[in-house]
Amino acid sequence: MRYAMAVDIRKCVGCSDCVVACQTENNVPHGFCREWVVETMNGTYPQLEIEIRSERCNHCINAPCVRCCPTGASHFAEGGIVLVEHNKCIGCGACMASCPYDARYPHPDGYVDKCTFCIHRIKSGLAPACAAVCPTKCIYFGDMEDPNSNISVVLKKRKSKTLIPEAGTKPQLYFLI
Amino acid sequence: MTSRRDFIRISLMGAGVLAIGKGTFGAAKLLSSPDEAKKLKVDLKRTPTYCEVCFWKCAGWVYKTSEGKIWKIIGNDEDQHCNGRFCPRGTGGVGMYYDEDRLKVPMIRVEERGKQVFREASWDEALEYVAGKMKDISSKYGPESMALFTHGSGSAYFTNLLKAYGSSNIAEPSYAQCRGPRDEAFLATFGEEVYSPEVTDIRDTKCLVLIGSHIGENMHNGQIQEMSDAIDKGVTIITVDPRFSTAAGKSKYWLPIKPSTDIALLLAWIHEIIYNDYYDKKYVEKYCNGFDKLKEHVKDFTPEWAYGITTIAPDKIRKTAKEMANASPAVIIHPGRHVTWYGDDTQRLRAIAILNALLGSWGRRGGFYRPAKYDIPSAKIPKYPEPKKSWTDAFPGKFPIASSPVSNALIDASIPDNKPGLLIKGWIINGTNLISSIPDQAKTKKAIQDLDLIVTVDTMPMEITGWADVVLPECTYLERYDMLRISPHRKPAIALRMPAAEPKNNTRSGYNIARGLAVKLGLESYFPFEKKEELLDWQLKQVGSSLEEMQHIGVKTKDREADDLYFAENENVAFSTDSGKIELYSKYFEDAGYDPLPKYVAHEEPPEGFYRLIYGRTPMHTFGRTSNNPNLTDLMHENSVWINPKISKMWGLVNGQYIWLKNQDGIISDFKIKVRVTERIRWDSIYMVHGFGHGQKQLKRCFGRGASDTQLITKVLTDPLMGGTGMRSNFVTFVTEKSEKEVAS
Amino acid sequence: MEEEIFVSGRMNQLIDPQLNIWHWQIPLYLFLGGMAAGILCIAALYYIRGREKDYSTAVRITPFIAPVLLVFGLIALFIDLRHKLFFWQLYINIRLQSPMSWGAWVLMVITPVSFIWCALHIRDIFPRWDWKYKWLYDIESFFNKYKKVLAWIMLIYGIVLGIYTGILLSAFNARPLWNTSILGPLFLSSGLSAGAAATLILSKNIAERKQFARIDLVLIGIELFLIIHMFMGFLASTQVQIESAKLFLGGPYTMSFWIFVVILGMLIPALLEFMELGKFHVPAIVPAVLVIFGSIMLRFIIVYAGQVSRWLY
DSSP states (O other), X not given: OOEEEEEETTTOOOOOHHHHHHHHHHTOOTTOOSOEEEEEEEEETTEEEEEEEEEOOOOOTTOHHHHHOSSSOEEEOGGGOEEEOXXXXXXXXXXXXXXXXXXXXXXXXXXXXXXXXXXXXXXXXXXXXXXXXXTTOOEEEEETTOTTSHHHHHHHHSXXXXXXXXXXXOOOEEEEO | OOOGGGSOOOOGGGOGGGOOSSSTTOHHHHTSOHHHHHHHTOXXXXXXXXXXXXXXXXXXXXXXXXXXXXXXXXXXXXXXTTTTOOOHHHHTTHHHHHOTTSXXXXXXXXXXXXXXXXXXXXXXXXXXXXXXXXXHHHHHTOGGGEEEEEOSTTHHHHHHHHHHXXXXXXXXXXXXXXXXXXXXXXXXXXXXXXXXXXXXOGGGOSEEEEESOOBTTBOOHHHHHXXXXXXXXXXXXXXXXXXXXXXXXXXXXXXXXOTTOHHHHHHHHHHHHHHTTOSOHHHXXXXXXXXXXXXXXXXXXXXHHHHHHHOOOHHHHHHHHHHHHHHTTSEEEEOOSOOOSSSOHHHHHHXXXXXXXXXXXXXXXXXXXOOBOOOOOOOOOOOOOOOSOOGGGTSTTSSTTOSXXXXXXXXXXXXXXXOOSXXXXXXXXXXXXXXXXXXXXXXXXXXXXXXXXXXXXXXXXXXXXXXXSEEEEBOOGGGOOOOOBOOXXXXXXXXXXXXXXXXXXXXXXXXXXXXXXXXXXXXXXXSOOSSXXXXXXXXXXXXXXXXXXXXXXXXXXXXXXXXXXXXXXXXXXXXXXXXXXXXXXXXXXXXXXXXXXXXXXXXXXXXXXXXXXXXXXXXXOOTTTTTTOHHXXXXXXXXXXXXXXXXXXXXTOOTTOEEEEEETTSOBXXXXXXXXXXXXXXXXXXXXXXXXOBOOTTXXXXXXXXXXXXXXXXXXXXXXXXXXXXXXXXXXXXXXXXXXXXXXX | OEEEEETTOOOOTTTSSSOOOOOTHHHHHHHHHHHHHHHHHHHHHHHHTTOTTTTHIIIIIGGGHHHHHHHHHHHHHHHHOSSGGGGGGGGXXXXXXXXXXXXXXXXXXXXXHHHHHHHHTGGGTXXXXXXXXXXXXXXXXXXXXXXXXXXXXXXXXHHHHHHHHHHHHHTOTTSGGGOOTTHHHHHHHHHHXXXXXXXXXXXXXXHHHHHHHHHHHHHHHHXXXXXXXXXXXXXXXXXHHHHHHHTTTTSTTHHIIIIIIIIIIIIHHHHXXXXXXXXXXXXXHHHHHHHHHHHHHHHHHHHHHHHHOOSOO
């Protein structure tokens, strides 16, 4: 089982619903976010191009955060989801420094926190909060090893890219272009 | 969850959601122990509601933690408005409940208006004060001198109250400040308005033309969802916008039009559609009147003519016209929503309506569908008294086409110097921040000075509450029952709103407040049900449901009575116009003394050193009402002013710099606004999101953040047909240092 | 024009607009650990080579500073932790791929070893020292018997301590400035240099001082070589690394790096020590203090500048 997520940037409008839904679902403290939306724009008026992406932790296969964690608090859970065990985390910050996507943040309670692919929802058969709320339905989530899951189907149909693949982390968040 | 000790016991008449022990489904009972819940067979974990943050009214579930605290809001899968997915404001609705800056207790003014010195009062005293003043106005000037400005769910109750009292001056700013011209134009053309939510069949359309609609930045939930579905199906989107909007980023064609020239483009399209025989001949022949006059009228409005005015190349105008024709009838020239721009907006929307009619999209799949709604009986109440005067008597002959009272006309009628035929002496303002929604703030503030009474009903201490005589704090939608939502849609549906928590502090629901006032005024018979939920149960039982059922399912949809979502082939449709047909040529307008066919009129251009102020929305906020919401300020806590790099270079402005804006009448924004240097905006305009620049210190999160566009909109181009306030003819320049004198003023 | 913005207002404290999770505690620890490592390595090395008599200060006296440095270093590390109550988790897990884990365990070994080494030489400072308990005397004679083994342990762990501080940073390839394997040897030489400088200050033996001045000179040469190659590597590498190198070549850290670390911390002490060797008398304390200062500044600047460099946004 290998969980992954794909965001269709053709449809994402940058409403940031994913960010708010994640915040209420996971009680993310105010002032912090587990996901975010980036807009990149190129060109000169009126020849312009815009790309809007909903981003979060990439749950990399070759996660540097798991590798650098001195206590094993950052670990791989089922499906390759990268999780932080709060009571093993000492708050040293190694994982935050090692993430090229800057996807982690220091929770006010002391441990380090980040997107969990809503593993508590996946266990009940629900999609992660962001995928479930997105009004444009541009967030796909599922098991890459299942050829019939909607993410496998959409990745076969469409061209996709990941962010800074040259960082060597093998990210599992795809952007459908 | 607040303890019961925290609310002041409300007197019998205002029981509302605090009913304890009465009936199985009083809100208080719902939040008691799990054991009791099992007995009640009500799911403690989630309660149904429909969102109040914007007008879309998506139905959803409020989930609570095991301690009974409001946790999150999720969409109801059965709801046609949202299909189980709430927008960011709806999802962030929990913030409205938890916002500690909320109004907490009724307040009565003790110093002059605007000074914001209040004393706390009990509900009884506050309602008595208001009722007393209303009785004074009634005896001195007549009940017709009271006006209501309203928006949202509470409108029904306060409208009922005011009508019972004897006034019909009930204005929704969403009419004259927003959708009014569109509704009138479509009423005049098709005999029907576009409704809210709009009856656009986006999910099945093949060509979506957005002229003045920034879907994706406006968060019309259903429309964004359907546009996404349409993109999957390969829709062609054509966006006409001087700014590279999000929708423009997803469009096949983006027409970067020169601001204020939209009518020229529309006329050129009409010309192309007619003279190239692109129009739906069968449809036009069967359903439309005035085609020949229209054809003659647009004879000279060629793409080349439009090019000179709009700066859009003729071949692009031709190409896009052809795209529309290819897609016909599954094409939508989107009517937009906020269309009050230049004062000739009704005519511009007429052009849009005409274009839709020519392409045969009205009543067809992929165009505009025919909505259906539930028929819910209302409570039996006595007949309303007939008012001797109405708002049209204030300035006879003005705004003849308006089918709803015009808010700015009522404001004008409150100023004695204007010598109105009907002088307004009292305002009740429910759920709308007039200071921010009505342009020309100076006039609004002047009008307030001469009133005998101004009452605001609100959840947050918005600017308008600072000017009130009495501030009545309402609880949020998460803490109250409200009327059933029966908005029209593809299938008739009802949605229930029930409280997920008891009203915080000393707030009450709108129904409660309106009924309380009614009782004080001796109009109790117009509010026969003491508690809203009793009325709801009665209404639901009349249509074969019950309050209990709705509490479990949230939304009830039924099939249409007939298979008439679209026009049937060769159906003899009777349009509600004078002629019974679609009026391409509007005799109705002609008879009122206005152009029966739209004409292009040039509008004022920015003077040297000034830039046109264009404003819009952001999907994270709803107008100015969510600016203090903690969940949403996390996303966006201030607006920024978009400036083209050529201009910023000229002025020496850099990205992230804070400046003030000064408009053509010398008004300088109270607060600084952040500069965003971007290519997405034309060099003759600047863009900012509406709803920031709040001046209320009580709004701790948003006070002083960003600048208010309303403050800078002092020139208003009033639409003579229906009173719409055109707001896009204001020009601003940049101020990098505010002198001490200006700061102090 | 290219524009990249956060639409959703992201501003995670300590992460945006740039990483800011490590403050003075970490560079201070890196310096204290590095200097302690240098002192202990030199002490162990000369002991093993049998030069204890020639360099008695280096082998016997200077190591007394090491436990103090290590303890303060450990305190600084502890203060830096954000979830302090769970710090013990470090010591019930060993993760070979995490340099931080090695560091925790290496410190766990070398701190007691340094205390023991000092205990063995305690009579050099306090001639009339009395352990009072027989078992303590037994322990002392035990370690005296195996002093050579102890020295080897100290040498190896000292090298690991000195080098792992650099490897620790270079393991975080998400910070392009640190993503170079040169940081390990650079920090080790810097630590050795600071350790040698400590002896330079404390020693009263002219021959010893001369030797250590020479050692320092060689180490400074190595450091300069490494720094030059580090920059050459960055400038020939990917865009993000070119940009991180630019922080020192015209960016905000230019002045502080070249003046404090290179000129004051390396070139001037080298010049002074050169002059010392050429019989021009300079008080030894001056170059030694400058070297230590340069060592501190190197770590502070690298840690702070590293946090500024990032791949995205």
